[in-house]
Amino acid sequence: MPITAVHTDPEALTLTVIADFTVPLARLWDAYADPRQIERFWGPPGYPATFLRHDVAPGGRSQYRMTGPDGDAHGGYWEWTAVDAPHSFEVRDGFAGEDGTPNTELPSMRMVFSFVETALGSRVTTVTHFGSLAELEQLQQMGMEDGMRAAMAQIDDVVADLTSFAAGQGTELQRLGDTRARVSRIVRGSVEQVWQAHTDPALLRRWQLGPDGWSMPVCEVSTEVGARLRSEWQSDDSGERFGFAGEVVEAVRPTRFVTTERMISPQDPEGLESPQTLNELTLTPVEGGTLVAYVITYPDAEIREQILATGMVDGMESGFARLEAEVLAG
Template sequence: MPIASVDTDPQALTLTVVADFTVPVRRLWDAYLDPRQIERFWGPPTFPAVFTRHDGFPGGLSQYCMTGPEGERSCGYWEWVSVEEGRSFEVRDGFAAEGGQPNTELPSMRMTFDFAETALGSRLTTTTYFSSLEELEQLQAMGMMEGMRAAMGQIDAVLADLSSFAAGAGTETQLIGETQARVSRVVRGALPEVWRAFTEEALLRRWQLGPDGWEMTVCETGAEPGTALRSEWRNLESGESFGFVGSVVSAAPPQRLVSTERMVSPSDPDGASRPETLNELTLTASEGGTLVAYLITYPSAEVREAALATGMAEGMEASFARLEAEVLG
């Protein structure tokens, strides 16, 4: 159990939890900033969490839900207030409805996470600030401390798993709910360069090629909301072609880009008959490079299954390998 001390201060309206770890600060920091890792310990063992958004930058948002053994659900959100890379971050933490909207019937809290180096590894000090003594007592009565102890009891196993989250581990696909999939990979390269590689036409043409034997014939891209997007590829041997069209919904350079996408073909050049997906790209600085996370929302489980069956993840892995070579130069 990593928790070293718990201090409740009714006068200051704070709850402070100190936890010690035998890993470097960078490893602990990455565990909190990587949605694949934090969801392994943020919820208690019987209420595992799934993060559908985890921005990690000021003005950003995190959204998650915990699911119990009988299917009961408890959802929450973080509004990211400040981030000092590798040292601390502050969020506004609250309860949420299923759709992610804040639940104003329950209290929200300010939370700070401070990371420090120690002789044996690292220390995390988490301080929760309440608006009133009543709110503090209400959340304690709801089992906040018991849930926190149970959740943090899982973190050591996550920190010990180095290979699953390291650069070079390959592309990982995770199914979320009935209609979403998250595709993740740590790409060797600094975040600003990876952002450029995703948003500049000349760079995209060099790496976003999928499996060997294909060329990109059309590349219209950008990062401004409302920008029309279009990419097309052709098989060098058979002449077969396909592509995607869409538009930018929102952007927070250099960390987040949200766009729509639907497939096009010679017989359907506008993709009018094809289902549309929502693609949420989030880039997060990580040890060894930049964590690239795509959350793709499909219109149905059947459409998701059909998309994954095309070998989409394998094609993305081939492209990510080229992306690494591009940003490392």
């Protein structure tokens, strides 16, 4: 059991939880920064969490939902107000509806997470600040303290897993609900380097080449919201051509890049007959490099499975390997 102390202060309107671990500080920090890891313990047993968004940066946002054994869902969000990696971060934590909209009928809380090295490993101290005594008592009655104890008891197993989330594990696919998928990989490079590699046409042409024997004659990229994007690949032998088009929805350098995407071809040059996806790219510094996470929203489950069956994830792994070897190496 990692929790070593819990203290409620009605005068300061705070709930403090201290937990100790026998792992290095960076390993514990990554458990909170990596959506693949935090969703393994943020919900209590029987109510696993799924993080649909997780921006570890000031001004960022996290969106999650916890699903019970009977299928009942409980949503939540974080608004990130401060980050000092790997020492601390601060969020506004609240309840949310199924679509992620904040539930204003329930109180939100300011939470400060502090990470320090100890003689045996590392410690995280979580201080929750409430707006009033009534809010503190309301959330205690809702089982907040017991829920935190049960949830944090699961962190030991997560941080003890030194291989599943380490650099070098390749590209991972996770299905999120019925219409989303998360594709993630740790890339050996800084966040700024990886951002540049995703937004500079000259760099994209060096690593995002598609199948062997194909070139990238068209690469139109921008980080201006509303700007159009277009990438086309061509077979060096047959001249066969395909590509993708879309536009920029959101860009926060160097951590978040959101675009739409639809497939184009000579027969459908604007992609009007193709389904459109929403691609949310998040870059997070972790031990070993940068966690690259794409959360892709498809029109429906059938289209998601059709696109995943094309070998998309294997193609992305080939691109990421080329990115490390030919763009970021040295």
